[in-house]
Amino acid sequence: MSNQAQEAREALGARLRAFRKDAGFASGRAFAMATGWAESKVSRIENGKQNASEEDILLWCIKTNNQVHTQDLIATARHIDELWLEWRRQLQTGAEKRQSKALQVYAKTKVFRIWHPTVVWGTLQTAEYAAETFKQVVDYYEIPNDTEAAVAKRLERQRYLYEGNRIFNVLLGEQALYSNFGGPDVMKGQLDRLLAVMRLPRLSLGIIPRSAPVKIWPGNSFSMFDDRLVLVETYSAEFSVTQPREVDLYAKAFVLLKQSAVYGRGARELLLSASHHFDRQSRK
Incomplete structure (x- = not known):
């Protein structure tokens, strides 16, 4: 992955982490329990190790009461995808x-x-x-x-x-x-x-x-x-x-x-x- 794509993914993860903490979820485990996800998934998204899907962002914003930011974050995630396009998907x-x-x-x-x-x-x-x-x-x-x-x-x-x-x-x-x-x-x-x-x-x-x-x-x-x-x-x-x-x-x-x-x-x-x-x- 290019440095630019990785930096953008890490920035998105940091923003989602801030949403989680501001909403009162002190740990990734607590947020994982609220969403039904594995704790490792929360950690990977927040640390820029995994792409957040549009569905992930939608649920994250609902659980943290940040629906007003949903479309902005989805646009960010789409831009990250554009920076790194798998040939299988392109072709x-x-x-x-x-x-x-x-x-x-x-x-x-x-x-x-x-x-x-x-x-x-x-x-x-x-x-x-x-x-x-x-x-x-x-x-x-x-x-x-x-x-x-x-x-x-x-x-x-x-x-x-x-x-x-x-x-x-x-x-x-x-x-x-x-x-x-x-x-x-x-x-x-x-x-x-x-x-x-x-x-x-x-x-x-x-x-x-x-x-x-x-x-x-x-x-x-x-x-x-x-x-x-x-x-x-x-x-x-x-x-x-x-x-x-x-x-x-x-x-x-x-x-x-x-x-x-x-x-x-x-x-x-x-x-x-x-x-x-x-x-x-x-x-x-």
Whole structure:
């Protein structure tokens, strides 16, 4: 969980604890008896170890005579949920809906800072490469297979490479050129796509060689949208970072990562080397 989400959960727990004490429940045990909950549940909620559901908040406010605060607290709990979105919940109806949501963020963004150490960034993917990544998502999370629709939505992002005055600062790890999605033909097509788009005037494509000295550990992939939002993906969830001091840390990390990257001719040579690798693979 992001620090911002955890801090918000702890703040909500502290507020609920104050309600309990002000209502005359001197201990968590006494409040647990009044609600019919386990004492451990009261403790976890108050200490920010467990999310309070909307039903939990409603009952808490009734028992402490704080119904006037119910809607405010429910809104707070919903915001915490938005900061940490489990992939299973985001993808329960398939992957297309999540791709549509991304379009709304892209439309509002002027400057993009993207770091992907092992996979080509979605907006630069070919349809074939994207389809292979979505097939893995469908299998891994056991969600409805809407690969074709999800690919179409992902490819819609590409219009932003050409529209308006947006600036795209993209960093890939060299491993992203070799992570094999779909076999040699798919990979060669994807590498050709990168060679083509790196000529776009508003796209800066850097690649960090595998042996390059690094100023900061590579970490998870992240996407920065102006200075207002960072999205970080893990296997279990995606979390959003909006607190300015945390956004600044990601901006600092991006600057340090850039110091290890090669651009222009250096990036082109890495792309061509990867393409030759898959040429050899296809001849075997």
